Amino acid sequence: MRNAGSPPRLALRLLERFSGWQDDYGAAGDFEEFYRALAQEQGVRRARRACWKQVLAAFPGYVKNVILWSDAMLKNYLKIAVRNLRKHKGYSFINIAGLAVGMACALFILLWVQDELSFDRFHANAETLYRLEQESDTGQGKFRHSSMPYALGPILKAEIPEIQEATRIAEQPSLLVHCGEKTFFEENVAAVDPQIFRMFTFPLVQGDPATALSRPGSLVVTEDMAKKYFGRADPLGQTMTFNEVYAFTVTGVLKNIPPNSTLSFDMLVPFDFVRTLGQYSDSLTSNDIHTYARLQARSDPAEVGAKITRLIRDRIIAESRTNPEIVKNLAGKPEVARRFEAFQKSRIFILMPFVDINLFGGRMAIRNVYLYSALALFVLLIAGINFMNLATARSAGRAKEIGLRKVVGARRKSLVGQFYGESILTAFLAGAAALILVILLFPAFRALSGKSMTLHALASGKFLFGTLAVILFTGIVAGSYPALLLSSFQPIKVLQGHLGGGAKSAFFRKTLVVFQFGLSILFLIGMGAVSRQVDYMRNKKLGYDKEQMIYLPMRDKTASSYAVFKERLLQNPRILGVTATRHPPTAIKANDTYADWEGKNPDLRFRISFASVDFDFPETMKIEMIAGRSFSRNFPSDVRRAFMVNEGVPKLMGLTAAAAVGKRFVFRGYEGTIVGVMKDFHYQSVRNALEPLAVVVDPEDFRYAVVRLSAGQIPASLDDVEKTWRRVFPRYPIEYRFFDEDFDQMYRKDERMGTILKVFSVMAVVIACLGLFGLASYTAERRTKEIGIRKVLGASSRRIILLLSKEFAVCVLAANAAAWPVAYLLMRNWLRSYAYNPGIAWWMFIAAGTGALAIALLTVSFQAFRAAAANPARSMRHE
Amino acid sequence: MKLLTRMEEIILISIWRLGENAYGITIREEVGKAMGEELPLGAIYPYLSRLHQGGYVKTITSRSTPERGGRHKILYRLTADGRQALAEVQEVSQRTWDGISALAFKKFT
Numbered sequence: 010m011r012n013a014g015s016p017p018r019l020a021l022r023l024l025e026r027f028s029g030w031q032d033d034y035g036a037a038g039d040f041e042e043f044y045r046a047l048a049q050e051q052g053v054r055r056a057r058r059a060c061w062k063q064v065l066a067a068f069p070g071y072v073k074n075v076i077l078w079s080d081a082m083l084k085n086y087l088k089i090a091v092r093n094l095r096k097h098k099g100y101s102f103i104n105i106a107g108l109a110v111g112m113a114c115a116l117f118i119l120l121w122v123q124d125e126l127s128f129d130r131f132h133a134n135a136e137t138l139y140r141l142e143q144e145s146d147t148g149q150g151k152f153r154h155s156s157m158p159y160a161l162g163p164i165l166k167a168e169i170p171e172i173q174e175a176t177r178i179a180e181q182p183s184l185l186v187h188c189g190e191k192t193f194f195e196e197n198v199a200a201v202d203p204q205i206f207r208m209f210t211f212p213l214v215q216g217d218p219a220t221a222l223s224r225p226g227s228l229v230v231t232e233d234m235a236k237k238y239f240g241r242a243d244p245l246g247q248t249m250t251f252n253e254v255y256a257f258t259v260t261g262v263l264k265n266i267p268p269n270s271t272l273s274f275d276m277l278v279p280f281d282f283v284r285t286l287g288q289y290s291d292s293l294t295s296n297d298i299h300t301y302a303r304l305q306a307r308s309d310p311a312e313v314g315a316k317i318t319r320l321i322r323d324r325i326i327a328e329s330r331t332n333p334e335i336v337k338n339l340a341g342k343p344e345v346a347r348r349f350e351a352f353q354k355s356r357i358f359i360l361m362p363f364v365d366i367n368l369f370g371g372r373m374a375i376r377n378v379y380l381y382s383a384l385a386l387f388v389l390l391i392a393g394i395n396f397m398n399l400a401t402a403r404s405a406g407r408a409k410e411i412g413l414r415k416v417v418g419a420r421r422k423s424l425v426g427q428f429y430g431e432s433i434l435t436a437f438l439a440g441a442a443a444l445i446l447v448i449l450l451f452p453a454f455r456a457l458s459g460k461s462m463t464l465h466a467l468a469s470g471k472f473l474f475g476t477l478a479v480i481l482f483t484g485i486v487a488g489s490y491p492a493l494l495l496s497s498f499q500p501i502k503v504l505q506g507h508l509g510g511g512a513k514s515a516f517f518r519k520t521l522v523v524f525q526f527g528l529s530i531l532f533l534i535g536m537g538a539v540s541r542q543v544d545y546m547r548n549k550k551l552g553y554d555k556e557q558m559i560y561l562p563m564r565d566k567t568a569s570s571y572a573v574f575k576e577r578l579l580q581n582p583r584i585l586g587v588t589a590t591r592h593p594p595t596a597i598k599a600n601d602t603y604a605d606w607e608g609k610n611p612d613l614r615f616r617i618s619f620a621s622v623d624f625d626f627p628e629t630m631k632i633e634m635i636a637g638r639s640f641s642r643n644f645p646s647d648v649r650r651a652f653m654v655n656e657g658v659p660k661l662m663g664l665t666a667a668a669a670v671g672k673r674f675v676f677r678g679y680e681g682t683i684v685g686v687m688k689d690f691h692y693q694s695v696r697n698a699l700e701p702l703a704v705v706v707d708p709e710d711f712r713y714a715v716v717r718l719s720a721g722q723i724p725a726s727l728d729d730v731e732k733t734w735r736r737v738f739p740r741y742p743i744e745y746r747f748f749d750e751d752f753d754q755m756y757r758k759d760e761r762m763g764t765i766l767k768v769f770s771v772m773a774v775v776i777a778c779l780g781l782f783g784l785a786s787y788t789a790e791r792r793t794k795e796i797g798i799r800k801v802l803g804a805s806s807r808r809i810i811l812l813l814s815k816e817f818a819v820c821v822l823a824a825n826a827a828a829w830p831v832a833y834l835l836m837r838n839w840l841r842s843y844a845y846n847p848g849i850a851w852w853m854f855i856a857a858g859t860g861a862l863a864i865a866l867l868t869v870s871f872q873a874f875r876a877a878a879a880n881p882a883r884s885m886r887h888e
Numbered sequence: 889m890k891l892l893t894r895m896e897e898i899i900l901i902s903i904w905r906l907g908e909n910a911y912g913i914t915i916r917e918e919v920g921k922a923m924g925e926e927l928p929l930g931a932i933y934p935y936l937s938r939l940h941q942g943g944y945v946k947t948i949t950s951r952s953t954p955e956r957g958g959r960h961k962i963l964y965r966l967t968a969d970g971r972q973a974l975a976e977v978q979e980v981s982q983r984t985w986d987g988i989s990a991l992a993f994k995k996f997t
Contacts, residue, residue: 015957024929024930034912034933034936034937034940034947034962035911035912035947035959035960035961035962036912036930036933037959038912038956038957038959038960038961038962039911039912039913039929039956039961040929041955041956041957041959042912042913042955042956042961043913043929045955045956045957046913046955063928063929063930066928066929066930066931067928067929067930067931
């Protein structure tokens with residue numbers, strides 16, 4: 010006979026449970042024997058079946074037993090729990106309120122995290138979609154980006170079998186759209202391959218996704234756009250004109266794209282449009298558009314990425330011999346050719362899972378997910394500690410009950426169960442309160458998080474499941490210490506009136522209070538640090554005067570009439586200055602590493618920022634010159650053949666500012682001399698370090714007009730600008746931005762973090778104080794008699810208040826000692842991400858510490874006053 | 889005097905009958921024979937446990953055998969108390985049934 014093995018383990022376990030084999034009565038062995046005997050006679054299958062039958066047979070008895078017993082006990086436990094909650098209304102309130110607030114925080118964060126995780130999940134094929142990215146080595150470290158050659162998409166589809174579908178998305182810079190009487194600039198237009206509708210779940214409300222983008226000149230607009238341009242009229246078949254020349258006919262209406270989508274557009278046109286605009290290039294060396302791919306199920310993205318890398322490398326090597334432009338550029342320049350080859354060989358293609366883009370892509374939402382989850386967990390922990398502390402502090406009151414239960418025969422296990430049950434019941438009550446809080450505070454949360462969520466998010470299965478998890482987690486974590494401590498009481502001692510381990514548990518309670526306040530202080534310091542940083546950035550001297558400054562994008566053909574616009578504006582005395590730039594003047598982000606000057610070490614490369622500007626740039630911006638002169642029309646060579654630099658450039662050159670003037674300088678295809686050195690000014694967010702900057706005058710390269718308005722006459726001068734614009738560019742709508750708006754936006758992220766930290770700090774402090782209040786009232790009550798005796802013996806009220814406050818003050822001081830080093834390290838790390846920061850301020854630590862101490866003492870002193878003011882004659886009769 | 893329950897009585901008698909070889913499996917078989925139907929396998933252990941705690945039986949741990957998967961066998965023997973209790977039960981039931989013939993009920997079934 011073959012080996013029968015052993016009976017099913019699970020069956021044995023279940024049977025053990027059901028039959029309540031407490032001690033060893035040989036049951037397990039008997040069961041085994043029973044099984045083997047059967048197996049030998051009738052075969053393993055039957056034996057196994059017989060085992061399971063035995064399990065089933067034992068089940069009804071088990072259920073009867075459990076229900077009979079536990080039902081009675083459960084009712085009793087519940088009754089005691091409810092009675093306890095009712096009897097100590099104050100404590101119950103502190104517990105439930107604290108937990109509710111903590112849980113509400115956790116639930117909000119849960120909503121937020123859920124929203125972040127839901128990004129892009131609505132696509133039916135989300136799991137098989139990838140965005141193509143490439144990593145290359147520019148000689149200054151690795152650089153990863155998602156711009157792809159125009160020609161890549163179709164090549165991938167044709168050459169790589171694992172790629173089922175590929176679509177190219179070319180986001181267009183703003184387009185001037187005419188439609189009947191209506192004219193707008195549209196920023197969110199993309200030229201795409203028609204496969205987009207097969208890969209992504211972007212449903213059309215009207216039109217056929219298979220043909221909507223197949224013909225040139227077809228156009229798909231979102232519902233919002235349809236409403237904007239056509240109102241209630243049927244959008245299908247309507248025509249729109251882009252940039253005054255390209256006519257499109259609406260062939261489809263796209264359902265509005267949900268906010269939790271990384272891809273977002275208002276209008277889609279066929280990919281051909283990039284050819285029409287003359288942007289298309291067959292070369293694989295170009296990197297201009299985005300490409301998305303859908304892989305076959307179960308293919309390995311890393312492998313496919315490697316395949317693409319090899320394919321493109323081969324093609325580029327072939328191209329560099331045939332593409333006339335590249336051949337021309339490289340001919341006779343071995344150094345350039347070598348660099349070109351090294352760069353192309355360093356290009357690696359990577360498939361970024363589409364659903365990971367939000368969390369791990371440029372936005373790095375995962376960082377905030379971690380940060381805010383940690384904050385919420387801490388607040389919840391602070392609330393849980395209140396529960397623990399109050400439960401163990403009041404254990405004296407429960408001790409008799411526990412002793413009696415034990416005497417009557419309760420096992421420790423059932424007592425542990427009882428206390429867990431109580432804490433979970435409390436957690437459920439708090440959870441219900443938390444849900445109400447969440448609903449009430451939802452609008453505030455939406456404003457704070459900047460997310461367009463609706464209350465429907467609360468009804469999702471995931472959220473409800475998460476809520477349940479939060480409740481159970483809180484109940485179990487908060488309940489575990491009381492459950493283990495209280496159930497360990499020895500009935501003899503307890504019933505005699507002795508409570509063992511009093512000092513030990515009091516020490517533990519204090520440690521928890523220290524932890525609570527430590528976290529609160531940490532939050533307070535964090536909040537202070539963030540708002541100080543924001544203030545610092547806001548008030549930092551920029552090196553120019555940003556007040557009353559606006560800039561206007563010069564789109565399309567308006568750029569060519571800039572000179573007229575400027576001249577007309579300057580005729581108005583209310584306009585103090587006009588200049589122009591290639592980049593938004595608050596965010597000049599172009600830079601290059603190939604600059605050359607007299608006496609440069611050819612082996613070294615430096616990154617230098619670059620901008621082309623108009624004459625009057627320093628004058629309009631009010632940038633100080635420290636050497637040389639500003640650009641001037643009196644020197645014809647100042648156009649394209651002269652540079653102004655900031656202080657960083659002479660430093661790179663190893664010269665003083667004055668010595669740098671007049672030196673030859675070659676940069677970005679411009680060759681000329683340095684005519685002036687400007688004082689450093691912040692041409693980017695203050696978050697970034699100021700880098701060397703060189704500017705040149707190139708009238709063909711202006712995209713923004715920059716205008717200084719008169720202080721005190723802003724509305725009037727703004728009106729003048731508008732009138733002038735309308736006279737010069739009657740066909741174009743005017744757009745302008747104040748510099749101030751840009752700066753506000755730059756700091757919005759930091760400010761949001763500051764506000765969120767503020768909310769959490771307040772929560773943490775309030776909850777911790779609630780707990781302290783409960784603990785203080787308990788201490789005061791327990792020491793009623795002692796205080797009475799002290800008063801009778803002549804202690805003043807002040808001494809008594811001091812006596813009661815002292816132990817808590819010590820806790821808060823210890824919390825400071827624990828929190829400060831942690832806060833210091835965190836702050837130092839965080840400040841490193843800002844090029845300019847006000848450093849670490851010690852007063853902030855002191856302020857947070859004394860603030861927490863003051864609030865704690867205030868909380869405690871209320872109870873202390875009451876205790877101290879009590880009539881000793883009455884106190885003595887206490888207990 | 890404390891009387892055994894019916895189930896306890898049947899199990900005790902079975903153990904006495906089995907003598908040297910009373911353990912879970914055999915006891916269950918014996919009880920099954922007496923009652924005319926098999927008990928679930930797990931059902932006898934709570935009774936054994938109660939009888940053991942009451943001092944009616946003692947357990948002997950015998951060495952493990954391969955057919956028991958390396959687990960040892962617990963053998964049960966009556967104690968003096970157990971024998972005494974059985975004797976009392978027997979006495980009581982004999983007194984109770986005295987003078988009633990088995991045939992008296994047969995008619996009605």
